[in-house]
Amino acid sequence: VSRSKGLRGTESQREPRIPSQFSQEQRIAMKEALKGAIQIPTVSFSPKELNTTALAEFGEYIRKVFPTVFHTSFIRHEVVGNYSHLFTIKGSDPSMQPYMLLAHIDVVPAPDKGWDVPPFSGLERDGFIYGRGTLDNKNSLMAILQALELLLIRNYIPRRSFFIALGHDEEVSGINGAQKISALLQARGVQLAFVVDEGSFILDGFLPNLKKPFAMVSVSEKGAINLRLQVNMTPGHSSAPPKETSIGILAAAVSRLEQTPMPNMFGSGPLRMALEQLANEFPFPTNIVLNNLWLFRPLVSRLMERNYVTNPMVRTTAALTMFNAGIKENVIPPVAEAIINFRIHPAQTVQEVLKLAKDIVADDRVQFHVLDAFDPLPISPSDDQALGYQLLRQTIQSVFPEVNIVAPGTCIGNTDSRHYLNLTTGIYRFNPVYLQPQSFSSIHGINEKISVEAYETQVKFIFEFIQNGDTDVEPVPHLHEL
Ligand SMILES: CCCCCCCC/C=C\CCCCCCCC(=O)N[C@@H](CCCCN)C(=O)O
Numbered sequence: 286v287s288r289s290k291g292l293r294g295t296e297s298q299r300e301p302r303i304p305s306q307f308s309q310e311q312r313i314a315m316k317e318a319l320k321g322a323i324q325i326p327t328v329s330f331s332p333k334e335l336n337t338t339a340l341a342e343f344g345e346y347i348r349k350v351f352p353t354v355f356h357t358s359f360i361r362h363e364v365v366g367n368y369s370h371l372f373t374i375k376g377s378d379p380s381m382q383p384y385m386l387l388a389h390i391d392v393v394p395a396p397d398k399g400w401d402v403p404p405f406s407g408l409e410r411d412g413f414i415y416g417r418g419t420l421d422n423k424n425s426l427m428a429i430l431q432a433l434e435l436l437l438i439r440n441y442i443p444r445r446s447f448f449i450a451l452g453h454d455e456e457v458s459g460i461n462g463a464q465k466i467s468a469l470l471q472a473r474g475v476q477l478a479f480v481v482d483e484g485s486f487i488l489d490g491f492l493p494n495l496k497k498p499f500a501m502v503s504v505s506e507k508g509a510i511n512l513r514l515q516v517n518m519t520p521g522h523s524s525a526p527p528k529e530t531s532i533g534i535l536a537a538a539v540s541r542l543e544q545t546p547m548p549n550m551f552g553s554g555p556l557r558m559a560l561e562q563l564a565n566e567f568p569f570p571t572n573i574v575l576n577n578l579w580l581f582r583p584l585v586s587r588l589m590e591r592n593y594v595t596n597p598m599v600r601t602t603a604a605l606t607m608f609n610a611g612i613k614e615n616v617i618p619p620v621a622e623a624i625i626n627f628r629i630h631p632a633q634t635v636q637e638v639l640k641l642a643k644d645i646v647a648d649d650r651v652q653f654h655v656l657d658a659f660d661p662l663p664i665s666p667s668d669d670q671a672l673g674y675q676l677l678r679q680t681i682q683s684v685f686p687e688v689n690i691v692a693p694g695t696c697i698g699n700t701d702s703r704h705y706l707n708l709t710t711g712i713y714r715f716n717p718v719y720l721q722p723q724s725f726s727s728i729h730g731i732n733e734k735i736s737v738e739a740y741e742t743q744v745k746f747i748f749e750f751i752q753n754g755d756t757d758v759e760p761v762p763h764l765h766e767l
């Protein structure tokens with residue numbers, strides 16, 4: 286019953302559907318295109334240090350690899366903020382509200398150390414393409430353009446208009462890419478039915494005892510604070526040290542933050558909905574526990590904290606990421622500073638977290654400077670009427686028939702999609718790729734890789750998704766699960 290829930294409409298689609306089958310030649314061309322993209326080192330080091338040469342080269346590269354996308358009369362291409370790209374694909378039916386697909390061009394740095402192959406080589410080994418950006422997020426970027434190119438070659442004409450936005454500075458803020466594209470579309474009066482970005486996967490092996498993978502579509506995203514803590518003390522000769530130095534005071538303060546977890550907020554929201562949907566996938570007795578969260582909520586919330594990937598789902602986290610102090614080995618340090626990166630649970634706000642942090646530090650000598658901060662993102666709808674969510678669900682069910690459950694979640698990282706709040710209430714973060722805990726660690730880590738098969742499936746997914754977007758979607762009466 287659950288498989289037929291949601292939206293329906295293939296029967297009313299006007300154009301014949303183009304099957305997502307690709308020739309051997311096309312399959313080779315698509316993986317080679319991804320390798321070429323990985324070889325361009327579009328690294329963002331900091332908001333002011335981007336590899337602009339590589340970003341410009343990337344613009345040339347996509348023009349070369351996807352000629353049809355760039356030479357189709359109903360597609361408009363614009364460069365925004367010097368290196369980001371916006372494509373407007375005009376559909377034949379102006380009554381259908383447009384949507385937008387997002388991906389980003391930039392990647393985080395990847396020093397060679399620890400990699401089996403150089404991170405910008407794009408080498409293929411044992412059926413995997415290696416390199417920085419193979420999961421985050423050149424896979425999405427290339428798959429979107431690749432799927433569109435393949436559709437166009439087969440004379441595809443969309444009914445529903447859509448946009449493709451490729452940001453160039455997601456890893457350092459999105460201020461010059463996504464934010465500018467968003468402002469441009471707002472100035473044009475565009476309102477979107479929904480956007481789809483990176484930020485979640487088909488999760489495989491993340492929950493103990495859950496043998497089967499499930500698709501998590503993130504309907505919200507944690508907020509964040511970058512907080513600088515600073516302690517100033519009078520400098521002097523190290524031969525006669527004061528009782529406490531700026532280093533000692535600050536170290537004790539950050540240690541208290543590390544040792545005092547923020548409150549466990551498990552209770553409502555997407556995570557609870559996901560666990561309830563997953564309940565029957567678990568063996569006894571976990572199925573009973575998850576079917577009775579009214580009773581077992583305290584137990585489940587404690588179990589969730591035990592694991593380093595599920596812990597961030599239930600609370601605001603505080604990571605000590607930078608620490609600087611001292612100017613010479615025999616000088617009492619005049620100043621010590623540290624950066625704490627908080628990720629805010631959807632049930633809290635920036636102000637609440639700052640108040641909690643002040644109470645934990647509890648030392649007036651430690652100054653608080655908020656570098657940047659934003660609240661958690663609103664929860665996008667995932668009900669039967671939510672077009673973006675239901676199109677994702679429908680496409681997941683057809684491309685991954687072995688996946689039984691599609692559940693809402695919260696993205697623990699941040700994505701460019703947060704810059705599009707002004708254009709839509711439907712923001713969905715999902716990559717149609719299987720992810721195991723080990724591949725999760727490779728994102729921003731070492732040996733990031735994607736299998737050739739997984740990449741082909743991602744292209745197929747987008748190929749199907751775009752066509753599903755053209756169907757007349759009518760809400761289906763709610764069917765009770767048996
Ligand atoms: C039912 C519970 C199962 C929990 C399993 C959670 C597994 C996590 C799965 C996917 C998370 C992937 C997150 C990828 C998106 C992160 C993108 C990113 O790195 N963004 C940066 C943006 C930086 C912007 C500048 N401040 C970031 O968040 O740092």
Ligand SMILES: [Zn+2]
Nearest residue numbers: 389421422483
């Ligand atoms: Zn990313």
Ligand SMILES: [Zn+2]
Nearest residue numbers: 393421456729
């Ligand atoms: Zn990233």
